[in-house]
Amino acid sequence: MLLNVNKLLHTPDSQQEVRFEMDLHDLEFGGSYPVSQPVTVEGRIRNKAGVLHCSLHASTTLHCVCDRCMELFTTEKTVEHYCVLAQERQSEDDDEIVLLENDTVDLGEVARTAFILEMDTKTLCSPDCMGLCPGCGVNLNHEECRCKKAVDPRLAKLAQLLENK
Ligand SMILES: [Zn+2]
Ligand SMILES: [Zn+2]
Incomplete structure (x- = not known):
């Protein structure tokens, strides 16, 4: 999504709304591809005192x-x-600034990078998900663990040793 902001740059107090969709289905996170639906991006670029302020809002449904x-x-x-959005950087470490090239900005690239940075490194169905029992493999959110009851008293000591490992 390339946008030429030449007119915005030279018109004080002007603003422009943008809306586009991104396809990020090939993005891999921890072995899966959660962004299987298009990402809708809505944004606004505003010229305030000669500075172009750009705010973007990206949303989608993740399949995790x-x-x-x-x-x-x-x-x-x-x-x-x-x-x-600026034609040149004011200082070296100003990472809020996206440089324009021939008065053009690639909003798709800006939104894509912002979206990827906001993806969680851990994916949990709920913050208190209990997971799978490492012993019997049941989903502890739905079922009770079966392995503890099945332990033979003679093996209990061994099981305890393993647990303490
Ligand atoms: Zn879960
Ligand atoms: Zn179990």
Whole structure:
């Protein structure tokens, strides 16, 4: 999504709304591809005192696999992003600034980067997901663990040793 902001740059107090969709289905996070639906991006670029302020709002429904219980679930994801569009950097470490090239900005690239940075490194179906029992493999969110009851008293000591490992 390339946008030429030449007119905005030279018109004080002007603003422009943008809306586009991004396809991020090939993005891999921890072995799965959660962004299987298009990401809708809505944004506004505003010229305030000669400075172009850009705010973006990206949203989609993620299709995830829980890291703990391995169940599929969907979750709404929204990302807010703000940056300034400028022809040159004022200082070296100003990472809010996106440089224009021939008065053009690649908003798709800006939104894509912002979205990726906001993806959680851990994917859980709920913050208190209990996961799978390492012994019997049941999903502890739905079922009770069966392995503890099945332990032979003679093996209990061994089981305890293993647990303490
Ligand atoms: Zn889970
Ligand atoms: Zn178990």
